Amino acid sequence: DVKVTQSSRYLVKRTGEKVFLECVQDMDHENMFWYRQDPGLGLRLIYFSYDVKMKEKGDIPEGYSVSREKKERFSLILESASTNQTSMYLCASSFLGLAPYEQYFGPGTRLTVT
Amino acid sequence: KNEVEQSPQNLTAQEGEFITINCSYSVGISALHWLQQHPGGGIVSLFMLSSGKKKHGRLIATINIQEKHSSLHITASHPRDSAVYICAVYAADSNYQLIWGAGTKLIIKP
Numbered sequence: 001d002v003k004v005t006q007s008s009r010y011l012v013k014r015t016g017e018k019v020f021l022e023c024v025q026d027m028d029h030e031n032m033f034w035y036r037q038d039p040g041l042g043l044r045l046i047y048f049s050y051d052v053k054m055k056e057k058g059d060i061p062e063g064y065s066v067s068r069e070k071k072e073r074f075s076l077i078l079e080s081a082s083t084n085q086t087s088m089y090l091c092a093s094s095f096l097g098l099a100p101y102e103q104y105f106g107p108g109t110r111l112t113v114t
Numbered sequence: 115k116n117e118v119e120q121s122p123q124n125l126t127a128q129e130g131e132f133i134t135i136n137c138s139y140s141v142g143i144s145a146l147h148w149l150q151q152h153p154g155g156g157i158v159s160l161f162m163l164s165s166g167k168k169k170h171g172r173l174i175a176t177i178n179i180q181e182k183h184s185s186l187h188i189t190a191s192h193p194r195d196s197a198v199y200i201c202a203v204y205a206a207d208s209n210y211q212l213i214w215g216a217g218t219k220l221i222i223k224p
Binding site: 009027031033035037041042043044045048050058072088092094096099100101102103106107108110 | 144145149154155156157158159162183192200202204208210211212214216217
């Protein structure tokens, strides 16, 4: 079974703090994704990566950065957390190919910024 | 108008009932994804399909490419099926970015 793990289920940070959210997958997937999920807005793509050190902006990259130093690990960074970044953050991974593949999701990190 | 629309938004049914959740989309697609999200957050992939029909246990997914419509059916529903069911599509020009529906919240009462 594909396993995607996220470093924390719940996280509380203060405004202005630097926040790291870690995601690890064990299926040798090329693609990794970071989404945020908010009530009424559904899932929105923040960043994705198709290879080590490669990244592409999604729909809402402002205020976020990412790092992919190893194939299995994809980190989301909030350089200076703000209250409007309070949300559920979901990591996903999939194979890369000419046709689309299923995305497999981690359990999510519920981040509260106070 | 959203590119992926699901109906109904909310559905409450009794245990044992046959459930249908619908997904309509307005863009050309290469594949459609049905996912399930239980309270607490985790999202699980149920099906990905680009034509015809797929079945897994009590779940059946169908797609009609000409009509740009997919349905997710649950037979002999059970309270543990209570979850949000989400439809998402890969646009024809992308094999990584999903366009998401808003989800259907299903509650099955014992």
